[in-house]
Amino acid sequence: MGYKSIRTSDISGEVLADDKVITVVVRSEGKLFDAAAEELTGLKRLTNVVEVELRHADGTSEEFIVNKSDFDKVVTAEVLANADSIRGRRNGFTPKAP
Structure with a gap:
C-alpha cells in the first residue's frame, strides 16, 4: 500500500x-x-531598504530594516567593500598548514 x-x-x-x-x-x-x-499578492515588497542584524557582546541580537539612504549616511560603500562576508573566512585569514 x-x-x-x-x-x-x-x-x-x-x-x-x-x-x-x-x-x-x-x-x-x-x-x-x-x-x-496568488494568496501572497497583497504583500507589497519594500525597495531601497537594508536588512541589518546587530549582534551584541552579551550574546543577544536584533534584526531590523532601515531605509537605504539612512544606512548609507552611517556606513560608507568603502566600509562595505572591505567588510568580511557572512559566509566563509574573514578577510586576510589564511589557514596555516600543520
Whole structure:
C-alpha cells in the first residue's frame, strides 16, 4: 500500500499542486507556512531598504530594516567593500598548514 501526500494552503485551505506550493518563512516570528502565489499578492515588497542584524557582546541580537539612504549616511560603500562576508573566512585569514 502507498500513501499520497496532499499539500494545502495554510491561508485558504485550498489543495495546491506540488509545483505551486510556496513556503513562506516569517523570520521575525520563527515560523513558516505554505501558500499559493496568488494568496501572497497583497504583500507589497519594500525597495531601497537594508536588512541589518546587530549582534551584541552579551550574546543577544536584533534584526531590523532601515531605509537605504539612512544606512548609507552611517556606513560608507568603502566600509562595505572591505567588510568580511557572512559566509566563509574573514578577510586576510589564511589557514596555516600543520
